[in-house]
Amino acid sequence: xxxxxSLWDLFQKRxxxxxxxxxTCVTITGILGLSxxxxxxxxxxxxxxxxxxxxxxxxxxxxxxDEAFIRSQSPFASDVLLNMISMExxxxxxxxxxxxxxxxxQEVMKKYNGKYLLAVEGAVxxxxxxxxxxxxxxxxxxxxxxxxxxxxxxxxxxSCAAWGGIQAAKPNPTKSVSVSDVVSGKxxxxxxGCPPIPEVITGVIMHYTLYGQIPPLDSKxxxxxxxxxxxxxxxxxxxxxxxxxxxxxxxxxASKAGWCLYKxxxxxxxxxxxxxxxxxxxxxxYPIQSGAPCIGCSANNFWDNDPFYNRMPNIPVPNTIVxxxxxxxxxxxxxxxxxxxxxALSTIQHKKHHKETHDTEKxxx
Amino acid sequence: MKVRTVxxxxxxxxxxxxxxxxxxxxxxxxxxxxxxxxxxxxxxxxGVEPTFAVNNWASMSTIRFIHFAAAYILMASFxxxxxxxxxxxxxxxxxxxxxxLFWTGMLDMGLHYSFLRSEHRPYLRNSMARAGYGGVxxxxxxxxxxxxxxYGQINPNSWLSKLFGPIxxxxxxxxxxxxxxxxxxxxxxxxxxxxxxxxxxxxxxxKYGEISAMxxxxxxxxxxxxxxxxxxx
Ligand code: HEM
Ligand code: SF4
Numbered sequence: 001x002x003x004x005x006s007l008w009d010l011f012q013k014r015x016x017x018x019x020x021x022x023x024t025c026v027t028i029t030g031i032l033g034l035s036x037x038x039x040x041x042x043x044x045x046x047x048x049x050x051x052x053x054x055x056x057x058x059x060x061x062x063x064x065x066d067e068a069f070i071r072s073q074s075p076f077a078s079d080v081l082l083n084m085i086s087m088e089x090x091x092x093x094x095x096x097x098x099x100x101x102x103x104x105x106q107e108v109m110k111k112y113n114g115k116y117l118l119a120v121e122g123a124v125x126x127x128x129x130x131x132x133x134x135x136x137x138x139x140x141x142x143x144x145x146x147x148x149x150x151x152x153x154x155x156x157x158x159s160c161a162a163w164g165g166i167q168a169a170k171p172n173p174t175k176s177v178s179v180s181d182v183v184s185g186k187x188x189x190x191x192x193g194c195p196p197i198p199e200v201i202t203g204v205i206m207h208y209t210l211y212g213q214i215p216p217l218d219s220k221x222x223x224x225x226x227x228x229x230x231x232x233x234x235x236x237x238x239x240x241x242x243x244x245x246x247x248x249x250x251x252x253x254a255s256k257a258g259w260c261l262y263k264x265x266x267x268x269x270x271x272x273x274x275x276x277x278x279x280x281x282x283x284x285x286y287p288i289q290s291g292a293p294c295i296g297c298s299a300n301n302f303w304d305n306d307p308f309y310n311r312m313p314n315i316p317v318p319n320t321i322v323x324x325x326x327x328x329x330x331x332x333x334x335x336x337x338x339x340x341x342x343x344a345l346s347t348i349q350h351k352k353h354h355k356e357t358h359d360t361e362k363x364x365x
Numbered sequence: 366m367k368v369r370t371v372x373x374x375x376x377x378x379x380x381x382x383x384x385x386x387x388x389x390x391x392x393x394x395x396x397x398x399x400x401x402x403x404x405x406x407x408x409x410x411x412g413v414e415p416t417f418a419v420n421n422w423a424s425m426s427t428i429r430f431i432h433f434a435a436a437y438i439l440m441a442s443f444x445x446x447x448x449x450x451x452x453x454x455x456x457x458x459x460x461x462x463x464x465x466l467f468w469t470g471m472l473d474m475g476l477h478y479s480f481l482r483s484e485h486r487p488y489l490r491n492s493m494a495r496a497g498y499g500g501v502x503x504x505x506x507x508x509x510x511x512x513x514x515x516y517g518q519i520n521p522n523s524w525l526s527k528l529f530g531p532i533x534x535x536x537x538x539x540x541x542x543x544x545x546x547x548x549x550x551x552x553x554x555x556x557x558x559x560x561x562x563x564x565x566x567x568x569x570x571x572k573y574g575e576i577s578a579m580x581x582x583x584x585x586x587x588x589x590x591x592x593x594x595x596x597x598x
Pocket of ligand 1: 269392395396398399400402403404429432433436437439440505508509510511512513515516543544546547549550551553554
């Protein structure tokens, strides 16, 4: 893409009708979680705002977020990539590769210094001087810091960039950390999820493109319009929760009837994401709708909160599998027995002592 | 017959006593409803639509409501506690680890409870009890903070969430807060078992009126308690 222009410019250049342009704006307004009264704002922004150059880096990760991103339906990822933003560098989708691509990155950084949006996917491994993730012959942590310097804002795409992700699971051999752990002094937007919902990724980029500023964030730095509620509070199985109707096992009648998955480990009550309202693949379904409890993939440390299909973690006791309630009942029982024995011994000692003092008192008389 | 001459010590104000029994009731309710919330089951007749089942006398929704109501009562009861604390020295018998008496008293009680010393010195409140009560207040605050941190997230934009929400970020994420809340609930119950036993034991063997003091406010001593300085100048 040559130079930065607006969305409307692009539509005109490609001979797409005004009507189609307006339709696109309405879709965007909806996706961004804005009220319909703001459509005119979105239209005028789309007419005037120059498209944002985006650099997309890949670190320690599985590229699953890309897989999600390219399946974005509204807006289509292809639209986002080709029409709505100027994606200047994305190693996994670029036609070019190798030195020319890395060279291009350097040029883009110079040309749009202080203006480009940096999307980072993947954690940053720090152990052994960062050699566990190398891109273009340099460590990822080096690349990241270099590109971050000139970024207007940074989006942490996915749970790896946002929290460290699977590779940060205990004992975290590569010492993988989030982007915000190594980059400071920059505006950072967290878009966690493993992967994040495609429309959420594109939605955040679109918001920045249209408004030239980042969306309102919650206290953890996540965009409120997509992470403002717990899955639990938007879950269509919630009536079953409130009524106490739970799936006990994956093949029981309750699971077939679609009852609440709380007791088979659902992390919906602790997880913030849009799965309940946006769902996946253009509203087709999402884990809970498919009968699988939420594993909390957009929550920090979800990877270590195992077992996923139990509500509570097990407590390490040799040779058995027990949870807090079982340990608690045994401990309370043992303690009760203990105090009863202690009480009996105390009584014996008390009687003996009493007799002794009684005797000495008598002697003194 | 031998006559026991005792002096009467006014230890607890009515406010602390009211607080104590409100707290006992609230914690009993909180623990039972809390365990249900952590591991619920269906109460009521089968084959009812959730739309109607939610009105069952003991649906998850009702039991959560009772849990939260009891939590508010527990919090409100602290108004009495604080009032008594301000009013009366006897309501301020804190653990004082900077004093020598605290540590000699601790040793004294340790030896007594492990049957190595048949009698311990008289105290208004012995060092172990002081440390224990300090601990249980700590646990109740922990329950309140973690509880309200979870509760406030029903509406992440509420002032309650602004106040307590940051607790959810202190240790990794909200899941950990549920676990802490659940584990500490059990620890409070373990405390209760020891506490009830110790109070009964003291009441039976020492005749200071340990249990009745939480109703009447007074204790009886034939020798002056070592920590009487906490009650009188
Ligand atoms: C003082 C204020 C308290 C508040 C505001 C509070 C609030 C809460 C909340 C919001 C939950 C989670 C409910 C849910 O996930 O749907 C909960 C669960 C629970 N509460 Fe409390 N609570 C308080 C005190 C206590 C106390 C004193 C105890 C016990 C002695 C207790 C025991 C429990 C237990 C065992 C659970 C289940 C935990 C789980 O499995 O997630 N709570 N409480
Ligand atoms: S399935 Fe999960 S998110 Fe849905 S109501 Fe049950 S516990 Fe909450």
